[in-house]
Every structure is written in C-alpha cells, then in structure tokens.
Amino acid sequence: MNCHKTLLDTYAHIMSIENKGNVADYIPELGKVDPEHFGVCLTTNNGIQYTAGDAHIPFSIQSIAKVLSLSLALSLEDTMIWQRLDVEPSGSAFNSLVQLETENGIPRNPLINAGAIVVCDILCTHLKDPKKELIAYIREVSNNEDIQYSEIIAQSEKSNGYRNYALVNFMKSFGNIKNDVDQMIDLYFYLSSIEMTCCQLSKTFGFLANGGKQLITNKEILTRSQSKRVNAIMQTCGFYDEAGEFAYKVGLPGKSGVGGGIVAVLPNSYSISVWSPRLNKKGNSYRGMEFLELFTDTTRETIF
Numbered sequence: 001m002n003c004h005k006t007l008l009d010t011y012a013h014i015m016s017i018e019n020k021g022n023v024a025d026y027i028p029e030l031g032k033v034d035p036e037h038f039g040v041c042l043t044t045n046n047g048i049q050y051t052a053g054d055a056h057i058p059f060s061i062q063s064i065a066k067v068l069s070l071s072l073a074l075s076l077e078d079t080m081i082w083q084r085l086d087v088e089p090s091g092s093a094f095n096s097l098v099q100l101e102t103e104n105g106i107p108r109n110p111l112i113n114a115g116a117i118v119v120c121d122i123l124c125t126h127l128k129d130p131k132k133e134l135i136a137y138i139r140e141v142s143n144n145e146d147i148q149y150s151e152i153i154a155q156s157e158k159s160n161g162y163r164n165y166a167l168v169n170f171m172k173s174f175g176n177i178k179n180d181v182d183q184m185i186d187l188y189f190y191l192s193s194i195e196m197t198c199c200q201l202s203k204t205f206g207f208l209a210n211g212g213k214q215l216i217t218n219k220e221i222l223t224r225s226q227s228k229r230v231n232a233i234m235q236t237c238g239f240y241d242e243a244g245e246f247a248y249k250v251g252l253p254g255k256s257g258v259g260g261g262i263v264a265v266l267p268n269s270y271s272i273s274v275w276s277p278r279l280n281k282k283g284n285s286y287r288g289m290e291f292l293e294l295f296t297d298t299t300r301e302t303i304f
C-alpha cells in the first residue's frame with residue numbers, strides 16, 4: 001500500500017464532498033477561524049511525514065492537549081492519580097456536569113473537561129510555576145521549542161468559561177480540587193490554548209505509537225505500560241459521547257478538540273492528525289471523522 005497516495009486520494013475525496021457542521025464559537029476567538037481549512041499529516045514511527053492541504057498552519061489544539069497533561073501527571077504520580085479520577089467513558093458531553101453530583105465529584109475520565117481540570121489541579125500541586133513547566137514539558141515531548149500557547153484564545157475562553165468555572169467549583173465542594181480555583185483554572189485555559197500544526201501534532205503524538213518513547217530519539221516519555229493505558233483511555237474516552245462512533249468508524253485510539261483537530265495513532269506504525277474546524281453536533285471535526293474513516297477503511301490497518 002502506497003501510504004502517501006492513499007492519504008492524497010482520501011484527502012481529494014473528502015474535499016469533493018460537502019463540508020458540514022459549524023465552527024465552535026462559544027469561545028469567541030475560535031469562531032474567527034476560516035472554517036474551510038483542511039490539513040492532514042501522517043508521521044510514521046521512523047519519522048517520515050506525509051502531508052496534504054493545510055498541514056503547516058498552526059491551530060488551537062484545545063482538548064487534544066488533555067492527553068499531554070495526563071501524560072505529565074502520570075509521570076509525576078503514576079497510578080496515584082486514579083484516586084481522584086476514573087477511567088470509564090462518560091457517554092456525555094465534554095463539558096457535562098450531571099455525573100459529578102452522583103459520583104461525588106470524581107470525574108469519569110481525564111479527557112472530559114472535569115477530568116482535565118482535576119489533572120491541572122494535580123499539576124499545580126507538583127509544579128512551582130505550572131504554566132511555564134507545562135509548556136516546557138509539551139515542548140520536550142514535541143521535541144520542538146517553538147510550540148506556543150495563545151494568550152488571546154486563553155483569555156477569550158477565560159472570559160466566557162462559565163461552565164468550566166461551575167465544574168471546578170462543584171468539584172471543590174466535594175474536596176476534589178486542592179489548589180486555589182483561580183490559579184488552577186487558569187492553567188486549564190492555557191492548556192486548551194496550545195497551538196500546533198498538523199505536522200507538529202502528529203509528530204508529538206508519535207510516542208503513543210511507539211510504546212511511550214519519542215520518535216527518533218527514543219527518549220522515554222511514558223513507560224510502555226503507561227502508554228498502553230493512555231491509548232486505552234483515548235480509545236474509550238477520546239471523543240466524549242461519540243467515542244463509540246469513532247471506534248466503530250475509525251478503529252484507532254484518538255483524541256479530538258473543539259478547534260477542529262483530531263489525532264489518532266496506530267500503535268507500532270504511525271500517528272496521524274487532521275484539522276478541519278467545522279464540528280459535528282458532538283463537538284468533533286466533521287471532516288476529521290470522515291477522513292479517518294475512509295483512510296483506515298482503505299489502508300485496512302486498524303487495531304481491530
């Protein structure tokens with residue numbers, strides 16, 4: 001199978017069909033992005049990259065960054081983090097409050113907003129300068145000193161982040177937030193505002209296709225066992241109430257963000273990212289899902 005040709009053919013086909021859905025505008029700055037951007041990059045485990053379209057334009061990776069904050073928390077506390085978080089799919093929207101009440105402020109998993117906020121709280125307990133140390137970690141995982149936050153997007157989300165403030169205060173009432181609410185929610189907004197291109201994103205996630213080791217350098221980002229677990233969480237929880245649909249259609253562990261990005265990995269083979277800002281009703285990239293479904297159907301390589 002010629003991987004680059006399949007990628008280009010799939011891209012051309014998805015380009016030729018109607019682009020459905022809407023750009024996320026509950027974060028006003030995100031609503032300003034051109035909805036027709038469409039980029040793809042596949043990075044093989046030996047570091048070769050195949051691209052199509054807008055693969056070199058930076059975009060807001062939003063919830064995709066939750067996988068990186070989770071990785072850092074696992075490196076710091078390993079399985080201790082599971083005292084404050086679960087690993088079950090939520091079956092509800094990424095910003096839902098409903099389960100928290102009956103489940104005593106313990107989020108279902110680290111990839112919904114409530115769970116990622118608890119992860120940020122864990123990081124605030126360990127890090128002296130959380131924002132600085134978190135971006136330093138992400139640059140280290142990416143092997144790229146150019147990775148940036150967007151101050152404008154972080155501020156835009158902060159001034160409209162009523163639900164996330166509700167989530168953090170609700171969990172604080174159950175004793176599952178240890179740090180100052182304002183300080184730690186700030187870290188969450190900064191985490192969400194990280195920007196990467198498709199090429200940077202797929203290269204960054206290469207460690208999850210490579211048993212926890214960074215591509216090329218072989219530096220250990222996570223142990224093999226931790227990497228297996230993060231992939232399992234992406235598989236079951238990476239797309240919120242559409243995690244089943246993504247597993248059914250695409251058959252790879254992955255993670256989406258409301259900026260329109262999706263990253264997915266085929267363990268021992270490659271990591272792929274797609275960016276297209278129009279989102280379906282569940283908050284996942286419409287073209288991203290369509291692209292990956294057709295791509296894995298054509299290559300016939302999935303984990304199933």
Ligand SMILES: NC(=O)CC[C@H](N)C(=O)O
Nearest residue numbers: 062063094113192257258
């Ligand atoms: N699904 C997402 O990408 C959501 C992230 C966004 N920063 C929020 O908290 O609402």
